[in-house]
Amino acid sequence: MxxxxxxxxxxxxxxxxxxxxxxxxxxxxxxxxxxxxxxxxxxxxxxxxxxxxxxxxxxxxxxxxxxxxxxxxxxxxxxxxxxxxxxxxxxxxxxxxxxxxxxxxxxxxxVRGGKRLARNRHNLQAAQLTEEQWQKRWKAKRWFLAADGESGKKYGNETIRVTPGGEVSPRWRVWPTKRPDRCGHQRRSPGRVAPGRARQPLRRASAVLLRPFRRRPAP
Known part of the structure; x- marks a missing residue:
């Protein structure tokens, strides 16, 4: 399977x-x-x-x-x-x-986005939606990010960090600058790839799924 x-x-x-x-x-x-x-x-x-x-x-x-x-x-x-x-x-x-x-x-x-919402596209009048409104809902339902929480990390998540002020800080992989070799081909600089973090205001909060880390209580 x-x-x-x-x-x-x-x-x-x-x-x-x-x-x-x-x-x-x-x-x-x-x-x-x-x-x-x-x-x-x-x-x-x-x-x-x-x-x-x-x-x-x-x-x-x-x-x-x-x-x-x-x-x-x-x-x-x-x-x-x-x-x-x-x-x-x-x-x-x-x-x-x-x-x-x-x-x-x-x-x-x-159906990523939901079967019910997909069916509404064929009968917008009954759903009381315009095509533009449906498109916005459809894109919001299908667009999401998920990241498991991590113990000991700042704000409980290293992959998608959300500050108390509402700032989203996803962790991206930053590729080294390419440089040509002797034959003129582009190649990556040697060395370890360094992670990067991009900061941006919180948008589409409903589309970002965070799984915070929670410690289990002692038995």
């Missing part, structure tokens, strides 16, 4: 070459956690479908109008209700087969 602790570490190493270990971990962890959350929701949905199918199938197997017992549902009250539920059973079975196929293939369906 391509999603495990080992594959996550491999993706982080590949991305570290293009950025830094700090940001590679932040980016890959966000996508990995989103996939894992979707898998748990997918499994819960499959279990719910199975429970619904079992209940309906049991009630359909009973005579119409038969009363239930304690802890067990009886038959449906009318023939019309029995017919409606039989059609409902086929719908649930079809959904279950599709969900199980996705589960076995390790495929999840995720």
């Amino acid at each position: 391509g999603h495990s602790t080992d594959t996550w570490a491999e993706r982080k190493r590949d991305l570290t070459e293009e950025s830094s270990s700090r940001w590679a971990g932040s980016i890959t962890k966000a996508t990995h956690d989103q996939w894992a959350l979707s898998r748990r929701a997918q499994l819960a949905h499959i279990q719910g479908l199975k429970a619904g199918i079992a209940t309906i199938a049991h009630r359909l197997s009973l005579p119409v109008g038969e009363k239930g017992t304690k802890g067990s549902a009886g038959g449906y009250h009318t023939r019309q209700e029995w017919f409606t539920k039989s059609r409902r059973l086929r719908v649930l079975e079809d959904r279950l087969s599709k969900e199980q196929a996705d589960w076995e293939a390790g495929r999840v369906r995720v």
Whole structure:
């Protein structure tokens, strides 16, 4: 399925070459956690479908109008209700087969920004939004940064530091100045890459997700 602790570490190493270990971990962890959350929701949905199918199938197997017992549902009250539920059973079975196929293939369906907001784009009038308002919300929902808190660091986070005055200070990787070699090709100066920090006023506060470090209380 391509999603495990080992594959996550491999993706982080590949991305570290293009950025830094700090940001590679932040980016890959966000996508990995989103996939894992979707898998748990997918499994819960499959279990719910199975429970619904079992209940309906049991009630359909009973005579119409038969009363239930304690802890067990009886038959449906009318023939019309029995017919409606039989059609409902086929719908649930079809959904279950599709969900199980996705589960076995390790495929999840995720909309970054939210499925509800994506659907609102097709009916802006009902959502009481203009196209410009929808675009602003869509970009804000899809644009985010996440960084785990760190013990002993100033303000509890070294990757994305937010001061009490509302100043955001992300930590970037600063590449050394390039210089040409004897053949005229650009090459990087030798030496260790030094981290840098850029300061800017706090903007889009709702789009910046910080995970502050909290010590667990002693048992």
